[in-house]
Amino acid sequence: MKTFLVLFAAAMALTACARPAPIATPLRAAPFGAVLLVPGCAGPGDHTARAAQDLVQSGFAVATLDWPSGACRADDAAAGGPAIERTLLRLAAVPGVDRTRLHLVGWAEGGAAVLAAMARTNVRSAAAFYPSCAGLRDWRPTGPVLLMLAENDTVAPPETCLSAVGRAQDADKVLAIRYGGASHGFDDVGPGWAFWRSSGASAHNKAVRDAAFSDLRIFLDAYAAK
Numbered sequence: 001m002k003t004f005l006v007l008f009a010a011a012m013a014l015t016a017c018a019r020p021a022p023i024a025t026p027l028r029a030a031p032f033g034a035v036l037l038v039p040g041c042a043g044p045g046d047h048t049a050r051a052a053q054d055l056v057q058s059g060f061a062v063a064t065l066d067w068p069s070g071a072c073r074a075d076d077a078a079a080g081g082p083a084i085e086r087t088l089l090r091l092a093a094v095p096g097v098d099r100t101r102l103h104l105v106g107w108a109e110g111g112a113a114v115l116a117a118m119a120r121t122n123v124r125s126a127a128a129f130y131p132s133c134a135g136l137r138d139w140r141p142t143g144p145v146l147l148m149l150a151e152n153d154t155v156a157p158p159e160t161c162l163s164a165v166g167r168a169q170d171a172d173k174v175l176a177i178r179y180g181g182a183s184h185g186f187d188d189v190g191p192g193w194a195f196w197r198s199s200g201a202s203a204h205n206k207a208v209r210d211a212a213f214s215d216l217r218i219f220l221d222a223y224a225a226k
Helices: 002-017 046-057 077-092 108-120 158-167 191-198 206-224
Strands: 032-038 061-064 097-107 125-129 145-150 174-179
Touching: 032 046, 032 077, 032 108, 046 061, 046 097, 046 206, 061 077, 077 097, 077 108, 097 108, 097 206, 108 125, 125 206, 145 158, 145 206, 158 174, 174 206
Parallel strands: 032 061, 032 097, 097 125, 125 145, 145 174
Antiparallel strands: none
16 A cells, blocks of 8 residues: 555656646648747636647647646746756657747746746747746847837836846847837736736737737748748
8 A cells, every 4th residue: 555655646746747738730731840838837828828729820739838836936937947848848759740840939937938948958949928037047049039028017027038138148149029008918818817917017908919929920930941
């Protein structure tokens, strides 16, 4: 009985460390690029589900990370690296995926996590919606980066990310776009942002969301070599 409990505990620990992410593939001939979506610490929501749908329709295989407990940290963007690497490996192993065309897209704390994870992975590019860059340290972009910043963001002020870009080596690889009239979570209409919306710190903005996703698709098309 004791041996069984030990094995059960070990199995549960492994499950907590590496939750399988559902993977959707496009209705097009292989090979195709792939995108790993990395949400903020609140986890996947309507915004990531819509992003996944849009990107699959654009011809990418897509997986959405579901954070293991404790892996997403606002104070240390690098803490999420192992979880991102594991899910990328699963995504790269999907039949039809071109392993040379992997991309990361993140939100809030997940946005900072994908920026930090670039140097640990073989991704071709990374993009981040209103990333929380306070926990991003000693950052070096190893490929093209798109930052989609909200001008009125009081949760993750754009100046924090722009300062990180200014300190980074190879900062010329970074394209930063600031969206006027936008606040944190401008693309999210789900319940995960209820606290920030009630405090006035977050507000859905469809026009900005549509503009940002148009910019994201242009960015991915430029580096996906589809």
